[in-house]
Amino acid sequence: MEDIPYGHQTIDEQDRVSVDNVLKSNWLTTGPKVPEFESEIEKYIGCRHAVVVNSGTSALDIAVQTLNLPKGSEVITTPFTFAATNNALLYHDLKPVFADIERESRNIDPDRIREKISRKTRAIIFVDYAGQPCRINEIREIASEHDLPLIEDACHAFGASYQGKKIGSCAADMTVFSFHPVKPITTGEGGAVVTNNPDYAKKASLLRTHGIDKGAWDRFGPDATWAYDMVELGRNYRMTDIQAALGVSQIKKTDSFITARNRIARMYSDLLADVPFIETSVTMQGVLHGWHIYTILLKNMSRNKFFAFMKKQGVGVNVHYIPTYHLSYYRRNVPVNPDDYPVTEDVFNRIITLPIFPSLTDDKIEYIAECIKKAGKMVV
Numbered sequence: 001m002e003d004i005p006y007g008h009q010t011i012d013e014q015d016r017v018s019v020d021n022v023l024k025s026n027w028l029t030t031g032p033k034v035p036e037f038e039s040e041i042e043k044y045i046g047c048r049h050a051v052v053v054n055s056g057t058s059a060l061d062i063a064v065q066t067l068n069l070p071k072g073s074e075v076i077t078t079p080f081t082f083a084a085t086n087n088a089l090l091y092h093d094l095k096p097v098f099a100d101i102e103r104e105s106r107n108i109d110p111d112r113i114r115e116k117i118s119r120k121t122r123a124i125i126f127v128d129y130a131g132q133p134c135r136i137n138e139i140r141e142i143a144s145e146h147d148l149p150l151i152e153d154a155c156h157a158f159g160a161s162y163q164g165k166k167i168g169s170c171a172a173d174m175t176v177f178s179f180h181p182v183k184p185i186t187t188g189e190g191g192a193v194v195t196n197n198p199d200y201a202k203k204a205s206l207l208r209t210h211g212i213d214k215g216a217w218d219r220f221g222p223d224a225t226w227a228y229d230m231v232e233l234g235r236n237y238r239m240t241d242i243q244a245a246l247g248v249s250q251i252k253k254t255d256s257f258i259t260a261r262n263r264i265a266r267m268y269s270d271l272l273a274d275v276p277f278i279e280t281s282v283t284m285q286g287v288l289h290g291w292h293i294y295t296i297l298l299k300n301m302s303r304n305k306f307f308a309f310m311k312k313q314g315v316g317v318n319v320h321y322i323p324t325y326h327l328s329y330y331r332r333n334v335p336v337n338p339d340d341y342p343v344t345e346d347v348f349n350r351i352i353t354l355p356i357f358p359s360l361t362d363d364k365i366e367y368i369a370e371c372i373k374k375a376g377k378m379v380v
C-alpha cells in the first residue's frame, strides 16, 4: 500500500476551473475574488465581517495587533498548539501566560484560565484543538467578568460548530482561520480574521495591506484615484485572487468535508474501541467536531517505537504538538516549569496523530487500525 499522509487537500475539477478563470483574467492578486470569498465566509459562518489574508499566522498577527494592547501585557493562552498561536503574542511584545489543558479535548481548561488571571492580563487566546470547540461559554464568561477581549484560534475548526452555532459566530471578539492544505478547506496558503465588530474589521483590513487606506484594486482598478494614506503600521499579508478563487470553490464543500471527517473519526473510534493500549479521541457534548486531526493517547507503550513502527508500515503518524514552552526559543524567552502543566505533559508524552482527510478510504482506515493492533504485539 502506498504511504498514507496524516492530512491531504481535496481538490476537484470545480476548484481547478475556478483558479484557471483567474489565471486567464487580467488580475492575479487582491482583486474581485477576495471580497467574493469574504462575503461567502460571512454568509457561511453568519458573521458580519471577514478579512482574508495570506496565512493563519498573518491572521493571528493582525488580530493581536488590532487589540492594541500595551507592551508587556499578559495574554492567557494554551501551550498545546502550533507555535504560531503564541508567536503572535511575541511579535507584539506581549507575554504568553500558559494555562493547562483538559485531557479529553486537549483544549485549554477554563478553570486553569481563572487561576492565571492577574492585574496584567489583557486578553485570552484559545485554540479549538483538532477542530473541537473549547468550552466557549465558560471562557466568554471569564472574559466578560474581567473585561478581556477574546481571540479564538480556530485554524483547525472552519466548519465546526458549538451549541448549533458555527465557529466564528459564537463568542470570541475575533476568530482566526487557516486555509493551509491540511486544514478543513484550503486556498494553498491563506487565512482569515472574522468578527462582528466593524472597528476590528476595519483595522484588520488596513493591517493586511501596509496600513494603507486603499487597496490595489481601489488604486489601479476601474474607479481608481491616485491618493492614499498610511494610517497604521501594517504589512503585506494580502491574499491573491488565485487563492481566493480556490476558497470560493472550496467553501461550498465545507459541510461535505466535515461530514466525511466525522465518518472517518467514528470509524477509528469503533475499530480501536477495544484496543487495550489506546485511548481514542472524545467528542464533547454540544459540539460539531471539525476533526482536522484525529489523535490517540498510548498507554504503557513507547511512543517512539510505536511511531517508528507505524512509519515503517507507511502510515503518516505525527505528533501535535510539542508544547510551545519546550521549544528552545520559548525556553530562552518565556521560561516556565513544565511540571506546572501536568495534563499538557501527560498528553504530549502519549499522543499520536492518525491520518484523517476527506478522501481517506475505508480500506486505508482498516489498514491503519490493523497496523495499530499489530504494533501492540511488536512494540513495548
Ligand SMILES: Cc1ncc(COP(=O)(O)O)c(C=O)c1O
Pocket: 055, 056, 057, 058, 060, 081, 082, 084, 085, 127, 153, 155, 156, 178, 179, 180, 190, 191
Ligand atoms: C492552531 C494553529 N494556529 C495557527 C496556525 C498557523 O496557520 P498557517 O499555517 O495558515 O499560518 C496553525 C497551523 O498549523 C495552527 O495549527
